[in-house]
Amino acid sequence: MFTGLSAFPLTPLNANGIDEAAFVRLIERLVAARADSIGVLGSTGNYAYLSVAERARVAQLAVQHAGDTPVMVGIGAVRTRDVLKLAEDAQQSGASAVMLAPVSYQRLVPEEVFGLFEDVTRELSVPLCVYDNPGTTHFNFSDELHGVIAHLPKVESIKIPGVPADPAEAKLRVARLRALIPSHVTIGISGDAFAALGLNAGCEVWYSAIGGTFPKTMLAITRAAQAGDADEATRLVERLQPLWQLFGENGGSLRVTAAAAELLGLVASPCLPRPLKAVDGEARRRLAVLIDELELA
Known part of the structure; x- marks a missing residue:
């Protein structure tokens, strides 16, 4: 399952907790678009803001409504005890894989991070993706x-952050990592603006935040890269530069993605856990124009 486009939907919230109807709509939208896999409870899925019980419910809903599309569930938490419980819940839900970020309050050292993955993989019966996201885990x-x-x-994929902007350097970066890991472990690119660079450099999967809301557009990029058409994949990503600029101006993809889902009527507004807020004002107006001009919907 660790190839192609892995689309990460929002976990929309309302006054009562998880907006289950809206979440199911997002999952069914990804299934209809034929995403290669669905990643729930990543950063776009607001995992850090949800209780263990809420996360178990999200995993259940995702698997129940994903049909034959594989579902990967994020299990990152500050304590190993909670990570193990989340892994158990994900497996009981029928998840095809789990994804683990080394979440911390006290900054972790490499020996502690290795110990975390050693403890968790010892208990797993499904594959694991290593979630490398220094922007949130530090x-x-x-x-x-x-x-x-x-x-x-059980380790079968690594989700890396962006690669160097120069295509030759991007290939070297992926090659250096590839030389150190087993052949069955795939390398996945995240940071949506780096999609073409990563895929063209040899990454086998794109772990996409915005793909959870605009799967058809992101699938077109993925399929071009998979077909060996590096120029077309690059063109399609560069066409979305105004969207990437909005990400950069608003602290990343989450607030923009939430606003996009609200504008499309996929979720109610507001949909993020407070104190987080979707972009509004001029940024939201620009986003509405971009959705139309770039034919993202």
Whole structure:
């Protein structure tokens, strides 16, 4: 399942908790678009703001409504005890895989991160994706640590942040990591603006935040790269530069993605856990224009 487009939907919230009807609509939209897999409870899925019970419910809903589309469930938490419980809940829901970020309050050291993955993989019966997201976890994986963790049982993919902007350097970066990990472990690009660079450099999967709301557009990019048409994949990503600019101006993709889902009527407004807020004002007006001009919907 760790190839192609893995689309990460929002977990929309309302005054009562999870907006289950809206979440199911997002899942069914991804199934209809034929995303290769669905990743729930990543950063776009607001996992850090939900209780263990709420996260178990999200996993259940996703699997129940995804049909034959594989579902990967995020299990990151501050304590190993909670990570293990989340892993158990995800497996009981029928998830095809789990994704683990080394979440912390006290900054973790490499030995602690390895110990976390060692403890978790010892208990797993489904594959695991290593979630490398220093922007939120404040932990920077070395390639050497990735290499050691990738040899643990059940590890089958690594979700890396953006690659260098120069295509040749991007290929070298992916090649350096590839040389340290087993051949069955795929490398996935995240950071949506880096999609073409990563896929063209040899990443096998795109873990896409915006793909959870605009799957058809992001599938077109993925399929071009998979077909070996690097120029077309690059063109399609560069066409979305105004969207990437909005991400950069608003602290990343989440607030923009939430606003896009609200504008399309996929979720009610507001849909984010307070104190988070979807973009509004001029940024929201620009986004509405971009959705139309770029034919994202």
